[in-house]
Amino acid sequence: MRKSFLFFSFLILCFSAKAQVELDEIVGAEKKHFLRVHKSKQGGAADNSNVIYQRLELKADPQINYIAGKVTTYFIPASVISTVEFDLKDSLRVDSVVYHNSVLSFFHTSDILRCNLSVAIPSLQTDSIAVYYQGVPDASGFGSFKQTVHDSNKPNVAPFNTPVIWTLSEPYGAKDWWPCKQNLSDKIDSMDILVTTPDSFTVASNGLLVEEIHNGNQKTFHWKHRYPIATYLICFAVTNYSVYNHYIPFNGDTLTMTNYVYPEHLAEAQSQNVAYTAFMQLFDTLFGNYGFSREKYGIAEFGWGGGMEHQTMTFQTGFGFELTAHELAHQWFGDKITCSSWSDIWLNEGFATYLAGLCYEHVAPQYWEVYKWQKRNAALAEPHGSVWCDDTTTVGRIFNSRLSYAKGAMVLHSLRYILGDDVFYRSLKNYQTDVNLAYSFASTSDLQHHFEAESRKDLSQFFQDWVYGKGFPSYQITWSQNFDNIITATVNQTQSDPSVSFFEMPLPLHLKNGTHDTTVIVPHHFSGESISFPISFLADSLIFDPQQFIIWDTTTTVVRQPAYDFSFFLYPNPVKDVLQMRLEATQGGKAEVKIYNTLGQLVLNNTQEFTAGRNIVALDVKNLLAGAYRITMNGAGKKVTSSFIKTN
Numbered sequence: 001m002r003k004s005f006l007f008f009s010f011l012i013l014c015f016s017a018k019a020q021v022e023l024d025e026i027v028g029a030e031k032k033h034f035l036r037v038h039k040s041k042q043g044g045a046a047d048n049s050n051v052i053y054q055r056l057e058l059k060a061d062p063q064i065n066y067i068a069g070k071v072t073t074y075f076i077p078a079s080v081i082s083t084v085e086f087d088l089k090d091s092l093r094v095d096s097v098v099y100h101n102s103v104l105s106f107f108h109t110s111d112i113l114r115c116n117l118s119v120a121i122p123s124l125q126t127d128s129i130a131v132y133y134q135g136v137p138d139a140s141g142f143g144s145f146k147q148t149v150h151d152s153n154k155p156n157v158a159p160f161n162t163p164v165i166w167t168l169s170e171p172y173g174a175k176d177w178w179p180c181k182q183n184l185s186d187k188i189d190s191m192d193i194l195v196t197t198p199d200s201f202t203v204a205s206n207g208l209l210v211e212e213i214h215n216g217n218q219k220t221f222h223w224k225h226r227y228p229i230a231t232y233l234i235c236f237a238v239t240n241y242s243v244y245n246h247y248i249p250f251n252g253d254t255l256t257m258t259n260y261v262y263p264e265h266l267a268e269a270q271s272q273n274v275a276y277t278a279f280m281q282l283f284d285t286l287f288g289n290y291g292f293s294r295e296k297y298g299i300a301e302f303g304w305g306g307g308m309e310h311q312t313m314t315f316q317t318g319f320g321f322e323l324t325a326h327e328l329a330h331q332w333f334g335d336k337i338t339c340s341s342w343s344d345i346w347l348n349e350g351f352a353t354y355l356a357g358l359c360y361e362h363v364a365p366q367y368w369e370v371y372k373w374q375k376r377n378a379a380l381a382e383p384h385g386s387v388w389c390d391d392t393t394t395v396g397r398i399f400n401s402r403l404s405y406a407k408g409a410m411v412l413h414s415l416r417y418i419l420g421d422d423v424f425y426r427s428l429k430n431y432q433t434d435v436n437l438a439y440s441f442a443s444t445s446d447l448q449h450h451f452e453a454e455s456r457k458d459l460s461q462f463f464q465d466w467v468y469g470k471g472f473p474s475y476q477i478t479w480s481q482n483f484d485n486i487i488t489a490t491v492n493q494t495q496s497d498p499s500v501s502f503f504e505m506p507l508p509l510h511l512k513n514g515t516h517d518t519t520v521i522v523p524h525h526f527s528g529e530s531i532s533f534p535i536s537f538l539a540d541s542l543i544f545d546p547q548q549f550i551i552w553d554t555t556t557t558v559v560r561q562p563a564y565d566f567s568f569f570l571y572p573n574p575v576k577d578v579l580q581m582r583l584e585a586t587q588g589g590k591a592e593v594k595i596y597n598t599l600g601q602l603v604l605n606n607t608q609e610f611t612a613g614r615n616i617v618a619l620d621v622k623n624l625l626a627g628a629y630r631i632t633m634n635g636a637g638k639k640v641t642s643s644f645i646k647t648n
């Protein structure tokens with residue numbers, strides 16, 4: 001795994017410049033589509049049966065904005081049913097509905113196709129129904145079914161203005177182009193997708209391409225997918241793709257990555273092969289096997305800014321570091337396990353954002369601190385709001401880049417910090433392999449359960465504060481170090497939102513001087529708590545959370561205070577030549593220093609200036625005779641006494 005990371009220096013340079021803006025592009029793309037389709041989500045087809053298989057047989061010519069097809073659905077009714085419903089836009093025309101070789105009557109209105117069965121079907125009896133339809137898919141806005149051209153902005157690269165069609169259905173756009181069931185409760189257990197197109201074009205889709213069937217000047221691409229899939233993750237795209245395979249060493253075997261790229265971008269896509277390998281191997285190591293390894297992974301280029309994590313076939317515009325990492329991460333978090341409601345969208349987006357950061361941490365570590373800093377700053381942009389989405393009627397709230405993406409990612413980083421890497425990654429591997437969640441849906445409480453089971457910790461307070469609670473803390477830290485090198489830190493906390501009265505979180509305190517440093521993690525139970533611990537050296541400074549484990553406001557302050565009103569400490573003792581005096585005072589001033597021998601005779605008398613805080617004063621004592629001495633210091637209205645031994 002690690003070995004392959006050695007090849008990355010050139011790649012890092014290519015990607016660094018774009019890293020700053022990529023998350024906004026990703027979020028923008030995901031949200032824009034949602035904005036268009038969410039308005040039409042009213043009601044939806046009755047969910048009275050379990051869809052076990054669908055076969056899409058479609059005709060799509062990228063030169064024409066049109067679709068025609070037959071969709072056969074196999075299902076198991078949950079109860080006795082006499083109708084079967086599908087989500088399908090009214091703008092598409094249903095030609096016929098066929099059931100057991102008979103044509104059924106149907107109603108198609110309000111974007112729902114209701115098929116009236118000739119006889120009721122008993123519960124748990126597998127049955128099937130076929131819908132023949134055609135039309136111009138809804139073309140408003142950005143489009144879940146988009147017919148356009150590519151390479152139009154590269155006039156020197158032929159061919160010009162090549163037609164292309166792509167689909168992008170998240171979350172409610174599938175019904176724009178095929179009769180389906182749009183929900184977050186029932187994955188389709190397996191699919192076949194057959195798309196017929198003029199033979200100068202190539203079709204990309206989910207799963208494995210098992211057959212290309214020539215028929216005159218037409219060609220049918222038969223894609224087979226044998227993993228459960230959420231409706232919004234089904235896709236196809238068709239244009240004059242250049243197709244190439246890239247082979248990724250994988251668990252002693254090889255995973256085939258099949259990419260469909262515009263011919264004018266083939267070299268650019270291939271130049272990133274080393275990144276695809278590194279990201280895939282990293283996620284596979286950290287989170288368990290790539291969930292669709294019996295088939296493939298692939299990227300199909302499309303023309304819309306950002307990307308879409310279609311299962312086994314991500315659609316991307318470009319091949320940037322963060323975009324590629326983010327969309328690949330969704331294969332684990334979003335595709336293999338899909339959020340069970342839009343309130344839990346952070347289980348998709350917070351994870352994908354965090355995993356893109358992990359690619360920096362492992363592959364381009366010089367950008368890891370910057371990435372965390374960016375995400376934390378994004379989370380701090382406004383004082384309110386929770387990671388868990390508390391308003392799914394508001395589109396902008398669901399795909400809120402600050403909360404669902406950036407804050408979600410940094411909360412995961414905090415969890416990793418308090419649990420440790422081993423427990424954190426083991427919990428997520430367990431989550432990924434949970435038979436109730438894998439290839440199905442998960443909620444935030446499912447995730448919490450896995451972290452708690454592995455860590456044997458009650459994380460309800462953590463989730464309440466950081467996932468469901470709103471806002472973030474600001475810390476006010478004062479600290480001092482006494483002459484025994486014991487650090488005492490008093491930590492106050494305020495909160496940006498009243499929904500959380502106190503953010504409980506262990507605090508990483510980094511202490512250092514010119515030659516030594518250490519990080520001590522201390523518990524913090526209440527605002528105003530005073531915490532003491534020893535270190536082995538005299539610290540110059542305390543830095544709070546330098547590795548950015550915690551989301552804390554930039555109003556946070558760290559102030560060193562003197563450990564004493566007016567006191568000093570001598571070293572070395574015994575001393576031969578120069579006696580060092582560490583003097584601490586709350587206010588600056590002058591002090592009279594006197595040294596007496598055992599006979600009470602004054603042998604040294606001088607005046608020292610000192611400042612508020614810590615002072616180091618050197619006294620030349622090499623001319624004193626060997627023996628015991630008493631030293632007094634008179635300043636700041638106080639007189640302090642100590643003693644030392646002079647040696648030869």
Ligand SMILES: [Zn+2]
Nearest residue numbers: 030326349352
């Ligand atoms: Zn995403």
